[in-house]
Amino acid sequence: MVRTERVARRVFSRLNLALLLTGALAGCGGPMEPAPSAPEPEGTQAQALTYPSGSSQTVVSRRVVYRNGSGAYQAAAGFEHFRAAGALDIALHNIRIAEVDAPAVREALVLMSAGQKISSSGHSSGVTGQASNWDASCDSVSCPNVNLDGRSLAMKLRALGLFPSGKTYLSVVNDANFDHLFDSDTKQRIVNGFSNWLQAQVRPETRAIYLAGSSRGGCLMMRVAQALRANTALDGIDLYVSSFDGVCRNSQGELGTFDSKINNPVRPWGTFYGAWATNLTAQFPRRDRLHIFHVVGGQEVAPATGIRAFSGYAGSTPPSTGTNLDWGWYKQTWVKWQHKEIGNPYTDPSASDQPQAVAETIDAHLTWLDARLP
Numbered sequence: 208m209v210r211t212e213r214v215a216r217r218v219f220s221r222l223n224l225a226l227l228l229t230g231a232l233a234g235c236g237g238p239m240e241p242a243p244s245a246p247e248p249e250g251t252q253a254q255a256l257t258y259p260s261g262s263s264q265t266v267v268s269r270r271v272v273y274r275n276g277s278g279a280y281q282a283a284a285g286f287e288h289f290r291a292a293g294a295l296d297i298a299l300h301n302i303r304i305a306e307v308d309a310p311a312v313r314e315a316l317v318l319m320s321a322g323q324k325i326s327s328s329g330h331s332s333g334v335t336g337q338a339s340n341w342d343a344s345c346d347s348v349s350c351p352n353v354n355l356d357g358r359s360l361a362m363k364l365r366a367l368g369l370f371p372s373g374k375t376y377l378s379v380v381n382d383a384n385f386d387h388l389f390d391s392d393t394k395q396r397i398v399n400g401f402s403n404w405l406q407a408q409v410r411p412e413t414r415a416i417y418l419a420g421s422s423r424g425g426c427l428m429m430r431v432a433q434a435l436r437a438n439t440a441l442d443g444i445d446l447y448v449s450s451f452d453g454v455c456r457n458s459q460g461e462l463g464t465f466d467s468k469i470n471n472p473v474r475p476w477g478t479f480y481g482a483w484a485t486n487l488t489a490q491f492p493r494r495d496r497l498h499i500f501h502v503v504g505g506q507e508v509a510p511a512t513g514i515r516a517f518s519g520y521a522g523s524t525p526p527s528t529g530t531n532l533d534w535g536w537y538k539q540t541w542v543k544w545q546h547k548e549i550g551n552p553y554t555d556p557s558a559s560d561q562p563q564a565v566a567e568t569i570d571a572h573l574t575w576l577d578a579r580l581p
Contacts, residue, residue: 260357267305267353274348280296312373312374314374318380320334321424321550323386324342333359360572385423414444421549422550423453426450429499432446433462449575450500468482482516485520486519491537518539519539
């Protein structure tokens, strides 16, 4: 009965989508992104459907470790796993998570992370939906009134009902504080905190986990996926992972990356876009019920830093120039977009480029996920 109801919901969502695309439901379901005005040049990847926006949502983003009235650090209720993993309180204090939906029955768990905050202000994210000033209201305990944009991956997914409505746990990580420059031990403790906390959300009825993240958030979600897939107690759960130009530190061998750059085959003329190679088959030796999709551009995040996304490769040695990959359990597509445009295709590309950027990032992941869900 549950499967039948779920299939019916998805059929209804697709019907509504088709009607929206033809204009029959104009004004319902939120604003749509405009469709491309012209077909893509031959040889480029096919664009995804343009999915309707969801509703915006105002949430409270809580610190996993907060300062109490005496100024002392204290683990937040429900987030004790982070402090137990042993990272310093000063690092954990900047991790802020909003539990958007937390039902008692949890057939699916969804966790999405924005990228690393690299200045004193926040940043917008097309994955979580947070605006650039999302942290303006933060105090020592929480960040009230954080608005999540309805066009984001999180809110589109929520509206589409690809996972059971009312039975899906959804959280967004507004700041994972998964700093690229942290030492390996600190990073591992943060990964352990996230993976242990997420595993605590699993219920006997849980059948699917979906992780998504951009930039450093993409690397974090890949590493959390490693921890989840290594736990044999979760073998009956399907694990889906979306990475948007996920950035791992090659000088630390993070996610198996090393100093071999794979050039982006669709990079803009005059650029040096490319990604650090990693043997993902070795990184995920247990691949049953594992599904990963990585969209990669490979622009250097900051000039002359060597900070760029990862790329999987097939064969014994990395190629000099990459190709799109589809190994069944792992899919990777190259795009021409800048790093920040992949992270938020609604604000950073030019207005004329936004429809294609959305199609090749946010909507491409929704299309991929929908095709793989039972």
